[in-house]
Amino acid sequence: MIPPAALFYSAALAGKTDAIKRVIDSGFDVNKPNAEGRTALMLAAFNGHSDVIALLLTHKADSALTDRMGRTALMFAATGTNRSAVELLLTHKADVNAVDGGERWTPLMFAAAEGHAGIVAALLAAGADPAMKDTDGDTARDFALQRGHTDLAALLAPSK
Numbered sequence: 001m002i003p004p005a006a007l008f009y010s011a012a013l014a015g016k017t018d019a020i021k022r023v024i025d026s027g028f029d030v031n032k033p034n035a036e037g038r039t040a041l042m043l044a045a046f047n048g049h050s051d052v053i054a055l056l057l058t059h060k061a062d063s064a065l066t067d068r069m070g071r072t073a074l075m076f077a078a079t080g081t082n083r084s085a086v087e088l089l090l091t092h093k094a095d096v097n098a099v100d101g102g103e104r105w106t107p108l109m110f111a112a113a114e115g116h117a118g119i120v121a122a123l124l125a126a127g128a129d130p131a132m133k134d135t136d137g138d139t140a141r142d143f144a145l146q147r148g149h150t151d152l153a154a155l156l157a158p159s160k
Helices: 004-014 017-025 040-046 050-058 073-078 083-091 107-114 117-125 140-146 150-155
Strands: none
Touching (some): 004 017, 004 040, 040 050, 073 083, 073 117, 107 117, 107 140
């Protein structure tokens, strides 16, 4: 038999809502981190599983928790292409300007580096600050430019 914790984390990563429900119904703490310090919400967000994210949030998953690198579920979601996953976290008060514990990246920086215009637009609409800088002094616009996302860099250009 698979231990509930292992089932919970693998189901979150794979987007299996039925398995998530079963483990939650058994009394498992939805905010309990795995060995890497990641919660099921972070794992579901990484793969953009909106249905799992919604289920976890209705069972009091905390979007403010961070993994060992200081990354939030919103940061994980921002690396992907599922805008609804990002918007779902934002509607549940995820911090749009949170910074990770390493290079001090924000969700906007993660999205800009990946070249995801829809995610960038959603983050900006939610109040993401494009002027924030990481430990090297780079902004989300800098990351977009460095990776050849010129259209995205224009969206992130400072207003005059």
